[in-house]
Amino acid sequence: MCGIIGYIGFKQSLPILMEGLRRLEYRGYDSTGVALIENGKIVVSKKAGKVSELQSELKNYSSPSTIGIGHTRWATHGAPTDANAHPHKDQNGTIALIHNGIIENYQTIKKKLLAEGHTFQSETDTEILSHFIGSLYEKTNDLFTATRLALTEVEGAYAILIISSKEKDKIIAARKGSPLVIGVGENEMFIASDATALISHTKKVVYLEDGEIVQISNNSFITKTITDEEIEKQVHELDLSFEQIEKSGYDHFMLKEIYEQPDSLTNSLRGRVLLEEGDAKLGGLEQVSDLLKNTNRIIITSCGTSWHSSLVGEYIIEQLAGIPVEVEYASEFRYRDPVINKNDVILAVSQSGETADTIAAIREAKRKGATALGIVNAVGSSIARETAAGVYIHAGPEIGVASTKAFTSQVAVFGLIGLLLGRQRGLQIDKGRIIASELLSLPDKIKKALQSADEVKQIVNEFKDSSHFLFLGRGTNFPTALEGALKLKEISYIHAEGYPAAEMKHGPIALIDNKMPVVFIAPKDMLYEKVMSNIQEVRARGGRIIAIANEDDHEIDEFAEFVIRVPRTLSYFGPIINIIPLQLLAYYMALARNCNVDQPRNLAKSVTVE
Numbered sequence: 001m002c003g004i005i006g007y008i009g010f011k012q013s014l015p016i017l018m019e020g021l022r023r024l025e026y027r028g029y030d031s032t033g034v035a036l037i038e039n040g041k042i043v044v045s046k047k048a049g050k051v052s053e054l055q056s057e058l059k060n061y062s063s064p065s066t067i068g069i070g071h072t073r074w075a076t077h078g079a080p081t082d083a084n085a086h087p088h089k090d091q092n093g094t095i096a097l098i099h100n101g102i103i104e105n106y107q108t109i110k111k112k113l114l115a116e117g118h119t120f121q122s123e124t125d126t127e128i129l130s131h132f133i134g135s136l137y138e139k140t141n142d143l144f145t146a147t148r149l150a151l152t153e154v155e156g157a158y159a160i161l162i163i164s165s166k167e168k169d170k171i172i173a174a175r176k177g178s179p180l181v182i183g184v185g186e187n188e189m190f191i192a193s194d195a196t197a198l199i200s201h202t203k204k205v206v207y208l209e210d211g212e213i214v215q216i217s218n219n220s221f222i223t224k225t226i227t228d229e230e231i232e233k234q235v236h237e238l239d240l241s242f243e244q245i246e247k248s249g250y251d252h253f254m255l256k257e258i259y260e261q262p263d264s265l266t267n268s269l270r271g272r273v274l275l276e277e278g279d280a281k282l283g284g285l286e287q288v289s290d291l292l293k294n295t296n297r298i299i300i301t302s303c304g305t306s307w308h309s310s311l312v313g314e315y316i317i318e319q320l321a322g323i324p325v326e327v328e329y330a331s332e333f334r335y336r337d338p339v340i341n342k343n344d345v346i347l348a349v350s351q352s353g354e355t356a357d358t359i360a361a362i363r364e365a366k367r368k369g370a371t372a373l374g375i376v377n378a379v380g381s382s383i384a385r386e387t388a389a390g391v392y393i394h395a396g397p398e399i400g401v402a403s404t405k406a407f408t409s410q411v412a413v414f415g416l417i418g419l420l421l422g423r424q425r426g427l428q429i430d431k432g433r434i435i436a437s438e439l440l441s442l443p444d445k446i447k448k449a450l451q452s453a454d455e456v457k458q459i460v461n462e463f464k465d466s467s468h469f470l471f472l473g474r475g476t477n478f479p480t481a482l483e484g485a486l487k488l489k490e491i492s493y494i495h496a497e498g499y500p501a502a503e504m505k506h507g508p509i510a511l512i513d514n515k516m517p518v519v520f521i522a523p524k525d526m527l528y529e530k531v532m533s534n535i536q537e538v539r540a541r542g543g544r545i546i547a548i549a550n551e552d553d554h555e556i557d558e559f560a561e562f563v564i565r566v567p568r569t570l571s572y573f574g575p576i577i578n579i580i581p582l583q584l585l586a587y588y589m590a591l592a593r594n595c596n597v598d599q600p601r602n603l604a605k606s607v608t609v610e
């Protein structure tokens, strides 16, 4: 949600913090702030708005400080104002703290502090935590101890960084439920919410785990648990290049990521398709192969776009492997006391690997004795580490808030898992070969689907002032309809709904009139004739039809006002191809309506709070 960066070393800290905040801004962008230690004092600069606004305010400011912390916020408690922006100081102004997460018992702590005479400048739970640590600091005179003791009483989720004017040579950091990664340099250290902010400085990283607290100086760090046990941490080498997180000439990260999909999909499939054997090889699942062979049920849990790919996964695994699959929103799963058996497999799907609800769902499943596996993009993320085994989708860093390439790669990985489990459970080799070969053809088919950009722009021109859109599809293209609608509403703010096409007549058909654009995902598959009937129903009520159809389908021209043509594929993989024009539609619609594509209002890339 929020983005956090800290620096301690020998260089001027402010430019490093500002660059880090620009890279982390996709995580939250309603206010920005930094705190430095300058001439023995804490100096805070903060402002509502984007990083660029604070940057222009500080453009003539050059600070000698070589230690500081920075924050880009996604508001939870209190509106996005200057006062609510982080960092927050304690009562005496000795420490400054930044926070990603939610302190659930902040009201209880606040009451105690009010009784002790504390006064507050903001409406945030973060300021309460800062005062709480500050009050213990007065008694202990040791920032590490004060922070550790305070955190033993804190309920909720946090990643925090703290500096003190009395201990100018250290940053204290702690995590529970929100990510933090330390970047190890030569006589300098970095700490951030994710590696995108560190990659231009170092590739050596250390991941903090929940319940850990660390004291960082310019050439070392000491890690303990909140309960005061010392821990040895391992240094990892990042497999991520600076170029991978740049825009490479595209106007927006989202557009870059849409056009990257032939490559990201190739990377997801690389070395994993066994064409001759009609099978798949997934090294990450080998250690749980007995469990997978014997399981009677798979529960897939996830949020947002990852939930849509999970729905496709349900079709694929049930059809290829015959294993019953349930798909559930992680936010619901975690609280409804689900019935879970010991040999159930829980598959958690997440691009970021840091989504709070998905992490909580994994923990709930593990608590009930099931094995949790991950389908994750971000290498080394919390979900990757909390699951027993899993599959990386290898889509590369996804920076645009609207998820695109993660969706197609997740569906492809479901294709691989379906193939692997199917072949273990009687799927014939001939069918396996057809599926394997189709998987390998997908990157080229995506390339062709990307050629629809000009047609998409015409549609945008026609409908850019529409207030509503309906997306309809059947089978695996029902989740495609959901995903198309999510993309459009997220970045263009047009109200959009996705439905199974046949469900329309049970209610949404009441919305249809001559102002309603209806996008039908209508590939030539076994449900084509049924979808054609649904098209007729909309047409009869004056709805304006946009069809995503196959290259060789000319029958549909008579019934649809606009037709976007994409290559044919097997129905399992239809979403991978059919979503491409819908991603482009959302993108160009957002541009036409002057919306901020990469940083849509109210959203954050990684939802690390409940």
Ligand code: M6R
Pocket: 303, 304, 305, 306, 349, 350, 351, 352, 353, 354, 355, 358, 401, 402, 403, 404, 490, 603, 604, 605, 606, 607
């Ligand atoms: O990182 P995750 O895949 O766990 O994130 C899940 C959702 O928060 C995410 O897909 C969200 O819905 C995106 N904004 C979709 O574009």
